[in-house]
Amino acid sequence: MARRLIPLLLTTILSGCLGTEVGNPDEDSGGPKPEPIPSDLRALPAALTLESSCPGGTRRASHLLSNQTPFDVDAVAGGTRGEEAHPSSFEVDGYGTQELVAVIHLPENGVLSAEGKLVVDHRREGVQPGGENDRRLEIPWSAPLGPRRPEATVLCGEAMPCALLSFGNVFTGAVWQMPLEVANDGCAPLRLERIVAEGDEVEIAGPALPLTLQAGERWQGRLLLRPAATGFRSGKVVVETDDDARPQQSIGWSAAVSG
Structure with a gap:
């Protein structure tokens, strides 16, 4: 039976060395933050520590996604403020793995370091979107910033x-x-x-x-x-x-x- 990839909403958070403040979900909603739904996927490594780069430079890293469940998973990965994922949409078989390459374009206004998150939104194959069916894996990354030079x-x-x-x-x-x-x-x-x-x-x-x-x-x-x-x-x-x-x-x- 043909498999179908279901588009998912992608967001990403990117901050420079001075720390860009992000709204507090508790304050925005006026109530307690709901417990996050556990991700079916695990990233190896769980976080990316990138080599030093200059502000506005590019860093590339490869990591492995592992499906911790027997269910096939449809996934979409990437970002909107400097992160690219290759592939950007894919399937991971139950207990299977998928290599994911991150291409990260660092902010030009950083001074000492930059950090952000690569986001993988996913859902078990065949289920309806919404609620507990939508799951998210966040992979934080960080990179020290140095002098401007070609690479x-x-x-x-x-x-x-x-x-x-x-x-x-x-x-x-x-x-x-x-x-x-x-x-x-x-x-x-x-x-x-x-x-x-x-x-x-x-x-x-x-x-x-x-x-x-x-x-x-x-x-x-x-x-x-x-x-x-x-x-x-x-x-x-x-x-x-x-x-x-x-x-x-x-x-x-x-x-x-x-x-």
Whole structure:
């Protein structure tokens, strides 16, 4: 039977280092705050402590959601003030798990630290919305803030940085491609000098280099493979930028070629 994802309301709370006050639910309603409905999902880790970034920078983190019940769950995750979730809507089988990647855009007005929450609203599959059927998991995050600088992040078509471009099983006589991106997750312009692929049968395709990426921008290209003979192939892709912390980054690539 086909499963159906039910849209749920998403909210998120984001505050900077000085602490943005949020209304007290007891004061707003004029009565006692109701007991929260227990979440069917648990996050591992339960909270995200992010690496230091600059105000307006981007941080990425991966964590695992675990369904603590035998019931299948429909879920929607994300935020409205700086948090993105990948995937943003999904199902978790009873006692199953789901990887969730958070991409967090830090506020530009922070001084020492920033904090907020990633929200996962969920409901057991097949039940009606409302009341005790609607459940929420909140995943707090925090990040210290530092000086403004560029920061190069190498991506391979996903929200998290990659360590390997795997073509998998391919064959000769065709051109194969994998996505390759360089994002400026920092708060100052990033100079992307060059990208080099090792191997006679691979090349980089994309906008001409060098170029400058402003904060939040990304270079989007591809790694092309044209195998001429069978066998296992592997090599490296080297990315050179003016990111002082990581001026040169290398990721591997591999392919198993058949005729």
